[in-house]
Amino acid sequence: MRLRITLSAVLVTLFMWSGLFAFQRGRRGGFREYDEPLVTPADAGEKTEWAFARLKYPSPRYWNWTTDYPKADRQFVQGVRRLTRLHTRSVEQVVDVDTDEIYNWPWVYAVEVGRWDLTDPQCQRVRDYLLRGGFLMVDDFHGTQEWEVFMASMSRIFPDRPIVELENKDQIFHVLYDLDERFQVPGTAALYRGLTYEKDGVSPRWRAIMDDKGRVMVAICHNMDLGDSWEHADNPRYPEKYTSLGYRIGINYIIYSMTH
Amino acid sequence: MFELLFKYPASLFAKGQFVFLAGWPPWALGICLVLAAAVLAYPLWKARQQHAETLGGMRPAGIWILQTLLVTVLLFILWHPALSVATLRPQQNIVAVVVDDSKSMSFQEAGGTRRDQVVQALNSGVLKNLEKKFQVRLYRAGASLERIEKPEQLTASAPSTNLGESLKQVAGEASSLPVGAVVLLSDGSDNAGGLDLATINEIRRQRIPVHTVGFGREKLAHDIEISGADLPARTLADSRVSAIVTLHQNGYSGRKARITVKDGAKTLATQEVTLKADGIEQTESLAFNAGSAGARNVQISIDPQAGEENLTNNAVNRLIAVEGAKPRVLYIEGEPRWEFKFIRRAIDLDRSLLMSTMLRTTQNKIYRQGGSASENVDGFPAKVEELFGYQGLIIGSVEANYFTTTQQELIRQFVDRRGGGVLFLGGRFALSEGGVGKSPLADLVPTVLPEKKDTFHRDPANVELTGAGRDSLLCRIEDNPDRNVERWKKLPYLANFQEVGTPKPGAVVLAEMSSGGRGKLPLLVTQNYGRGRAALFATAGSWRWQMTQPLGDNSHEMFWQQMLRWLVSGTYGHVVASIPKSVFSDETKIHLRAEVRDKAYLPSTDARVEARIMGPSGTAESVELRPEPTSEGVYVADWTAEKPGSYVVEVLAKRGDDEVGRDVITFRREDGVAENFHIQQNRELLEKLSSQTGGKYYEPSQIGRLSDEISYSEAGITSRETRDLWDMPILFLFALMLRSSEWLLRRKWGVV
Secondary structure (H helix, E strand, C coil): CHHHHHHHHHHHHHHHHHHHHHHHCCCCCCCCCCCCCCCCCCCCCCCECCCCCCECCCCCCCCHHHCCCCCCHHHHHHHHHHHHCEEECCCCCEEEECHHHHCCCCEEECCCHHHHCCCCCHHHHHHHHHCCCCCCECCCCCCHHHHHHHHHHHHHHHCCCCCCCCCCCHHHHHHHHHHHCCCCCCCCHHHCCCCCCCCCCCCCCCEEEECCCCCCEEEECCCCCHHHHCCCCCCCCCCCHHHHHHHHHHHHHHHHHHCC | CHHHHHHCCCCHHHHCEEEEEECHHHHHHHHHHHHHHHHHHHHHHHHHHHCCCCCCCHHHHHHHHHHHHHHHHHHHHHCCCCEEEEEEEECCCCCEEEEEEHHHCCEEECEEEHHHHHHHHHHHHHHHHHHHHHHHEEECCCEEEEEEEEHHHHHCEECCCCHHHHHHHHHHEEEECCCCEEEEEEEECCCCCCCCCCHHHHHHHHCCCEEECCCCCCCCCCCCEEEEEEEECEEECCCEEEEEEEEEEECCCEEEEEEEECCCCCEEEEEEEEEECCCCCCEEEEEEECCEEEEEEEEEECCCCCCCCCCCCCEEEEEEECCCCCEEEEEEEECCHHHHHHHHHHCCCCCEEEEEEEEEECCCEEEECCCCCCCCCCCCCHHHHCCCCEEEEECCCCHHCCCCHHHHHHHHHHHHHCCEEEECCCCCCCHHHHHHHHHHHHHHCCCECCCCCHHHEECCCCEECCCCHHHHHHHCCCCCHHHHHHHHHHCEEEEEECCCCEEEEEEEEEEEEECCCEEEEEEEEEECCCCCCEEEEEECCCCCCCCCCCCCCCCCHHHHHHHHHHHHHHCCCCCCCCCCCCEEEEEEEECCCCCCEEECEEECCCEEEEEEEEEEHHHHHEEEEEEEECCCEEEEEEEEECEEEEEEEEEEEEEEEEEEEEEEEEEECCCCCCHHHHCCCCCHHHHHHHHHHHCCEHHHHHHHHHHHHHEEECCCEEEEEEECCCCCCCHHHHHHHHHHHHHHHHHCCCCC
16 A cells, blocks of 8 residues: 555556656757746747747767756846837747757857867757858857867757858948957856956957858857856846947847848 | 522622603502402401301411412512622723732642642633733732732742732722722731721722622631730840740641741740640740840740641741830838848849839938938938939838828829839738828828728738639749749748738739738739839848748749839830830831930929931931821821831930930831731632622632622712612512412312
8 A cells, every 4th residue: 555655656656756847848848057946927828020049069078058047037138128119029949959940040140169069960950040041149259169069069950151250340240339349248147256257258259150141140259158148137236338239239239130 | 599580680780770661650560469358358258157167167267368479479479579789880980900919929838839720810811801801910919019910920939918008009090090890819918007997988988899809718727926925125134034925827727836036046945835735826835034124025836747838937026126225123022021131132133123112220220222322311212313213112011100291192293104113012011000000191092902901911811823823923932834833832931911802893812921820911912003013012021031941942033023023114215115016027117105204303394305217238327207197105106117127216315405314216128028927818808898899709619700790889980770670580489389388288188
């Protein structure tokens, strides 16, 4: 009798846990960075033109793609809503690189790509996605070693396309905000140590991979952490100037992706 | 047989006037008939009372009818019936024998050419018999009329046939000469203007009967002919052009044949078709790329079939002016949208279009792309010269009240007066959602927009071409029409759609969509408006056609490039030159027309308009165009293009020293080609000509009767003759038959 009760309790617990897991994967894809209760906005189910599409990719530590998730996504979206006419959803959309769902989201954001490790089919899908007109924004990876890891996959996506430094005059820095004066946007971890950089990523790099018409397909934010600038927009210890620039860069990248 | 029974040919009865020669009035004949009928009825009535057993029922009535008819015939003869007919006086009248001497008469049939058959027919006694009664003038007819002495001078080499012009010349001679009749020997293959009503009326006015003798078979046993090919006279570089090819055939029903469109040695399009039943007109459509700018001489041909009798009618040539100008399109978008991005990318690939875009990124910021740095810096154009500089306009997700009242009217005038094209897209702020239905812009929208809100739905919608869409070049993303339909069916679903109400009268629905249980809704609707055109694309979700289809699929780009080319296709500049057709076969008269509009695109009545014509071998000439009194801003000139070859015409309009505008058109003159087509005898035309002029159509075997029957004519010098009818054999036979019938009936009934 006791065994039966124990087994039933275990099964019920497993069932409830798996249900919760499945629910989280459905919209949010799985893990969160924070443990605070996730409040689903009332308009979370609204159908909109654009949603913050976060790319879910494989890495040695499974959760790298979830960094800053979902607070950064949702706080950034509030800014996008307030500052532009773009019809946006209040909650993010997790897009698995293993599925064709990615083609329904022509703008995707990938974080901590200094740790991603894409398979060949995944590289092929991302390549197709970008050449069809998709836009990939990568962020929050620092220093030489993470750059090399990033490139290990990126060079398989585009073996023949160079990485170029974006110049101030590029439209991506003027499509909405004029961003001639940019500076390094630090993550909180570095900031609390009194620095603005991590590892050997002393200088921020705004880089890109262009298509045949000279349009940015992959916007590479190296040696900076825009995700933290969105996530900590409500953090009194995080300086406003970094958040402000982080929002402007993010919004410019979105508008650019929807105009080029 | 007719002549045996009625004594005279039928043509005499047709031309003659019936008269009684006895001198008694016709009404007296009627009275006599009534009296005779009464007199005949009385004894029969009496006999019926006495012999009720043999003359019962309707028998007396039968006998009475037969007797009355017999008396009628006899009284008719007593009144001395006759025909009064105008007859050509012997040797005082001219008979014009006009022989078709065009190339089509050299067509080989039954062991010889049609020309040989004509010569043989004329020399078999027809001419001699005519000459016994009339002065005969022999003519050969080509593009014009020429007198000859004998049939052997016919060459069957004239590059064209203009029967109307030839008959006009004969009618002209008849005003000073006693032309009693015209005999036309032809295959009826007129290819230089046809017989117009004015020519026929002129001949009828002079009462000249035209007798026609038809040569040639009315149907070739084995032949395919391209009877028409319609292509636009002008198009943009790299545009998709549709050639509508009409053909018919005999003897190859059900067979496969290949139609090819070529530019020199380069094949532009090819399509295999199944030939329809004999004699049935068949229309096929071939789409091809017009290529780079310049005049393009396109040949449309169908492969010859085994045993085909005429191979020269398997190909036609057409000229297309491919314009190098790049039309400008302005696209205003009210919010950042994927549709905007992907339309821009599609048009970026089109070298022939320039697109300027204005995107409202925030409440008070507009992001401008394309065009010059100074273009639309103050927002959407508010002046004629700013907006009318574009040829096309796209209005995206923009509320109607974003535009001022002046701008709304300007947009309407842009289509109506300027002749521009406007395209409305679906969207969150578009159409009904943006109050367009209650604004002056509603006139331009090809549907009656619903008055409700919540018409824009972010739900999937599947697309499907309508019948009109299948035929429209706008929807052609695949050259082959059948494959095009299939490709549309396979397009991914749209990301969203908008309810746009019902199409207006005159609007054409090219594509429909379905979503959930809503049934079919209009997706792509077009309409003409004033001098321009308007379209509605009720979605902002076609970008999925690009993102969700394999790399290399060009459905999305093709559709949007076609759409924008359609949008600007009929939007011309301040001067629009035109000619009736691009290829003139055996015609030298060219009617030039130019429509001139001022800077505000209002008709310009005080312009000086000149055409500079560059002909073959570098000849150049200037022609002044004069204002057309009945049409404001229209200038015309007639000019003769003597030499065959290609011509380029540049029309330049000026007001004082200021240039209003200029336009360039091309055309081609060719000789002797049209004669290869419609080679079979056009009996219908010849019969129509003869019947409308009081003449008669003859087959070559009946030509011997011509000299007798031709005498009856109202034209020339005539005398009126009367021909007795009382002694027609038919009357005596009829009387005998009546009497015999009565006798037989009486024998049968036993009342003899």
